[in-house]
Every structure is written in structure tokens, then in C-alpha cells.
Amino acid sequence: MANADPIVDVADLWMSFPGKQPDQPVHVLERVGLQVRHGEFVCIVGPSGCGKSTLLNVLGGFLGETRGTARVEGAPVRGPDPGRIFVFQENGVFPWLTVEQNVGFGLWQRSAAERDERVRHYIAMVGLQGFERSYPRELSGGMRQRVEIARALAANARVLFMDEPFGALDFLTRLKMRQDLVRIWQSENKTVLFVTHDIEEAVQLADRVLVMSKRPATIQAEVVIDLPRPRDLDSPGYLAARDRIFSIMGMDAHGGGVS
Ligand SMILES: Nc1ncnc2c1ncn2[C@@H]1O[C@H](COP(=O)(O)OP(=O)(O)OP(=O)(O)O)[C@@H](O)[C@H]1O
Ligand SMILES: [Mg+2]
Known part of the structure; x- marks a missing residue:
């Protein structure tokens, strides 16, 4: 179960990469704020190229922020710390x-x-x-x-950061890996921050889904997924949460709208 203290705490975080021209930086993150509590499973979704991986890399200590603070377990992130945070790579x-x-x-x-x-x-x-x-x-x-x-x-490590870890797997293996991850997360009491561009995957896994906007990205919306696990992918609650995220992102569930 999650308790009240945030283990990941991000406030007004901005991040830009130096651009091709010195005076034209690439603004990737703007005013990003989020909190993840102990034991929570939080998914981040957003359009391709919006800055999801950049955000995880800042939180994991691999990239410096331009402005704002990222704290993990109360301390500012100053560099990679594998004992505290494990960054799961494909x-x-x-x-x-x-x-x-x-x-x-x-x-x-x-x-x-x-x-x-x-x-x-x-x-x-x-x-x-x-x-x-x-x-x-x-x-x-x-x-x-x-x-x-x-x-x-x-x-x-108490916190696991996962950036599209199952993206390259076939459909059935992906489903199995999601089930296994939920089982292990529940039994090991970990905190997970999981990036995916697959909205159905996010609704299947998360306690909360954070939706990022296009670049320069901010957290545009938060959708709480208060459904029992294992989740029934045909249940009205599941479909409603999925459709809500699709509509926040300007799409419908059948692939229409902007991509
Ligand atoms: N090292 C870098 N130098 C300059 N620009 C970069 C660098 N890394 C990423 N970017 C730019 O930052 C933006 C966000 O990239 P990022 O990889 O974080 O997106 P993403 O949301 O993870 O995308 P995807 O869903 O495709 O994985 C992109 O416009 C990208 O071109
Ligand atoms: Mg990425």
C-alpha cells in the first residue's frame, strides 16, 4: 500500500538541451511537477518526442535540470545512484x-x-x-x-524507473510481462515510475497515469485508475479510463484524431 510521503518529488522542473545554434536551446520540459508516493505504480504517457525519456533521465541523475528541483527520498538528485534508483533499460x-x-x-x-x-x-x-x-x-x-x-x-533499489521496457516484445509476451511485473511489484513493495506510449498498458498497470503534453512538455492531466487487480480489460471502468486518456491526448480509442 502507498503511504503519504512522496518518494519522488518534482517541483517546477525545466529542462532544455543546447540547440544547434547557441542561442536556440531545445526546450523539452517546462513547469513539470509530480509526486510519487512509496509503493505507488505511476505511468507516464505522452506523444512521441515530448520529453518522457528526458524526464526519467533527469530523475535518474543522468541529465541535469535547467531549473527547478527533483528530489528522491527527500534529497536532490545529483547523479546516478543505483542503490536507491534502478533505471531499467531495454x-x-x-x-x-x-x-x-x-x-x-x-x-x-x-x-x-x-x-x-x-x-x-x-x-x-x-x-x-x-x-x-x-x-x-x-x-x-x-x-x-x-x-x-x-x-x-x-x-x-527502492524506486524502479522503466522506460518502455516491453516495447520490443510480441503481444502475448508483453501481456505476460505486465502481469508478472504487477505481481512482483505487489510482493516486493517497490515504487515504480513507468514510461509508455501505450495507453492501454498504462491503464492496465498504474495506480495513476500522468499525461504529458507535446514538447515543451508539462504534466497536462492526472488520471487515477482505481480498479482492482488483476484488471479486467473489458470492464466499464477500464474502458472509461482508457477513453478518458485518449480524449485528453486528442485521440479516440480507434486511432482517430491527431497522432
Ligand atoms: N541529447 C539530446 N540533445 C538534444 N536534444 C535532445 C537530446 N535528447 C533528446 N532530445 C530532444 O528532446 C526531445 C524529447 O526527447 P525524449 O527522448 O525525451 O522524448 P520521448 O517523449 O521519450 O519520445 P519517445 O516517445 O519517442 O521515446 C526531442 O525533441 C529530442 O529531439
Ligand atoms: Mg522515450
């Missing part, structure tokens, strides 16, 4: 390491016994027993994403 696994070496990668400071125990536990949780000694090239795309999830959990 191709985050190391191809030259086995599954168990990948999952144990961030655990070098722990004892060998503790490391082995954590690695075993999280490999089992994501259903990869029997593949401990396999290399990523010997796995399917979905299995590689499971390795990345196990790695994030083993590292024990």
Missing part, C-alpha cells in the same frame, strides 16, 4: 555475462553466500530457473527482460 543486460552473473552484478560488496542467495531467489521469482548459466543471446526477448527485472530486484 538492453540493460550484459551480453558477456551469464544470467546469474547479470543478476548478481550490483552485489559485489556483499558476501558470496548472500549474493548467491539473492541471485537464486530473484531468478526463481522471474521464472528463469534452469537458465542460470545461459548467456543473453541464448534467451528470448522476454527472458532477457526478466533477467533485467531480477537484476533490479536483487540490487534492492
